[in-house]
Amino acid sequence: xxxxxxPAHLVEQAQAYADGSxxxxxxxxxxxxxxxxxxxxxxxxxxxxxxxTMAFAGGMCxxxxxxxxxxxxxPAVAWAGPSPDEWASRxxxxxxxxxxxxxAAVRETFEESGVLLAGPDATSVVxxxxxEDWEADRAALESRExxxxxxxxxxxxxxxxxxxGAWSGWLTPVFEPRRYRTWFFVAVLPxxxxxRDVSTESSxxxxxPARSAVAAVDDGEIFMMPPTWLTCLExxxxxxxDAVLAASEGREVEIFMPEVISxxxxxxxxxxxxxxxxxxxx
Numbered sequence: 494x495x496x497x498x499x500p501a502h503l504v505e506q507a508q509a510y511a512d513g514s515x516x517x518x519x520x521x522x523x524x525x526x527x528x529x530x531x532x533x534x535x536x537x538x539x540x541x542x543x544x545x546t547m548a549f550a551g552g553m554c555x556x557x558x559x560x561x562x563x564x565x566x567x568p569a570v571a572w573a574g575p576s577p578d579e580w581a582s583r584x585x586x587x588x589x590x591x592x593x594x595x596x597a598a599v600r601e602t603f604e605e606s607g608v609l610l611a612g613p614d615a616t617s618v619v620x621x622x623x624x625e626d627w628e629a630d631r632a633a634l635e636s637r638e639x640x641x642x643x644x645x646x647x648x649x650x651x652x653x654x655x656x657x658g659a660w661s662g663w664l665t666p667v668f669e670p671r672r673y674r675t676w677f678f679v680a681v682l683p684x685x686x687x688x689r690d691v692s693t694e695s696s697x698x699x700x701x702p703a704r705s706a707v708a709a710v711d712d713g714e715i716f717m718m719p720p721t722w723l724t725c726l727e728x729x730x731x732x733x734x735d736a737v738l739a740a741s742e743g744r745e746v747e748i749f750m751p752e753v754i755s756x757x758x759x760x761x762x763x764x765x766x767x768x769x770x771x772x773x774x775x
Contacts, residue, residue: 506668508753520664520672522590524598525558527660527679527724528608528688529734534702536734538725539606539688542697542715554706554715556724557605557692558598558675565600566593567642573615574655583659584676584746595654598678600641604634606698607689610657610680611650618653620685631691656680658741663720664750666762674748677724679741681734703729719751723768730771 509515528539540554566589575583581591603609603622612618622631630648633639645652658679665672682688690698701709703725709715710722717725731737751762764772 510667517667518670518672520674522561522594522597523559523673523675524561524594524601525556525675525677526598526602526657527556527677527728527737528602528606528682529679529728529737530682530700531734532700532702534704536703536728536731536737537700538703538706538728539682540699540701540706540715541605541692542699552716553721554710554717555721556677557602557608559601559605560673561593561597562600562637562641563593564640564642565596566590567596567640568592570596570642570645571649571651573651573653574657580654580659583744585662585748594676595657595678596641596652598657598676599652599654600634602680603631605692607631607691608682608686609650610653610683611645612653613650615651615653618656618683618686619650622686623689628691635693656683658738659744659746660741661720661724661765662746662748664748666751666753668753675720676746677720679728679737681738719762719764723764723771726771726775727768 506515510517530537530539539557541557542554543552570592577588577592577595580595581588584591584594586594599610607622609619609622621627630639630644634641634644644650660677660679662674662676664674688698688700692698706715706717706725707722707729710717710725728737731740749765751764753760754763
C-alpha cells in the first residue's frame with residue numbers, strides 16, 4: 494500500500510489538534526482478532542468487508558473485532574490460560590481492563606465469525622456453533638441483549654485465553670471524529686469449527702493468504718486501514734498459523750498513534766519502527 498500524501502484539510506486538522514485549538518475525541522477501548530488458518534502460501538487471515546454505511550471504516554476490510562462492553566469485565570467468567578494480571582503485563586493495562594479486553598476479543602470474534610474460543614474445560618473447545626440455539630445466543634450477544642459472562646456461565650464454558658496471542662496496539666489519530674484504542678490479538682481457527690458470514694456489520698467475508706491480502710490492497714482490489722494492512726504484511730512473513738502464534742509469545746504491546754509527519758514531498762502518517770524494514774523490502 495503506497496503511503497499517499499495526506500490531503501491538505503487533514504494536515505490542517507491535525508495541526509489544530511497539535512496546537513490545542515481543537516479537542517480530540519475520547520477514544521474507546523476495543524479489541525480485534527486476526528483469525529488464522531493454513532494455506533499453500535503462508536497463513537490465511539479471515540477478513541470482513543464493513544458495510545459502506547458504517548460511520549467508522551465503512552467499506553474497509555477488517556478483522557473481527559469491536560468496542561469493549563462494560564460487562565466484559567466480569568470475574569464470574571471461568572478462565573483458562575494466562576491470568577488477567579499476566580495479560581495486563583502483556584497489554585500494558587491494569588487487570589480489570591485486561592480481563593475486559595480478552596473477553597471482548599473472544600466475544601467479538603464469536604459475534605462476527607461464529608468462532609468461539611471457549612470450551613467445556615480448560616483443554617477443549619466447543620466443536621459446533623452452527624445450530625439454532627447457538628445462533629440465537631450469538632444474535633443476542635451482538636444486540637447486547639445478552640452479556641458475554643452470562644452466556645459463558647449459563648453454558649458452563651471456560652474462556653480459552655491460552656488460544657490467544659497479543660500482537661499490537663493502535664490508537665486512532667487525533668484528527669478522526671471517532672477514535673479507538675485497539676489491541677490486536679492473533680488466534681488459530683480451532684479444529685472442528687468454521688467461520689460463518691453472520692455479522693450484520695459486514696457486506697462480505699473471505700479467507701485469503703495474508704500475502705494475497707496485501708497484494709489486493711496494493712492493486713486497489715480491496716481497501717484497508719493502515720493497521721490492518723501492516724498486520725497482514727507482517728503476518729505474511731510467517732510460514733504457518735502456528736508460527737504466528739509462537740511469535741506472539743512474550744510480546745508486550747505498546748499502543749501506537751500515527752502522527753502527521755513530513756516525508757520531504759508532503760505529509761504522511763507515521764508507522765512503528767518495526768514495520769520500516771518490511772515496507773522498505775517491498
